[in-house]
Amino acid sequence: MIDINQGFSSMVLRLQTGTDGEGNAVYKDKSYPRVLPTATADDLYQVGEALASLSSWRLSFIQRVDREDLVRI
Template identity: 35%
Template sequence: MAQGLLETTKLRLVFQAGIDNEGNPILKSKTFSNVTKAATADQLFQAAQAISVLCNGDLNKVERNDSSEIIG
């Protein structure tokens, strides 16, 4: 039976930096590596809110990106 071993976790913050000529939002992102694998969704959201205060633009989305190795 195959198993997935969690290798890395990254936190990605997406900001709305403005609106283009067609009325679509301009999105910019910032990714933070070396996030602890044990972090909960609530902890990551709180960290994202604290970081967003220091950045330009409105926080649009918070993503958690996990990478796993599949072994069999």
């Protein structure tokens, strides 16, 4: 039998850093690990926007990545 333990989440900011030679957008992902799984989507979005405002790059989107640990019992 397998047990599922709630792990930490992480937040990823996708920032547009510019364009390539063909005019396509170029992106950089900035990851912030160890987000509490109890954090709401609104909380994460507000924090993500605040962090992105410190950058000169444009925020494209904010992504939440939830992790679960699978353990054999």
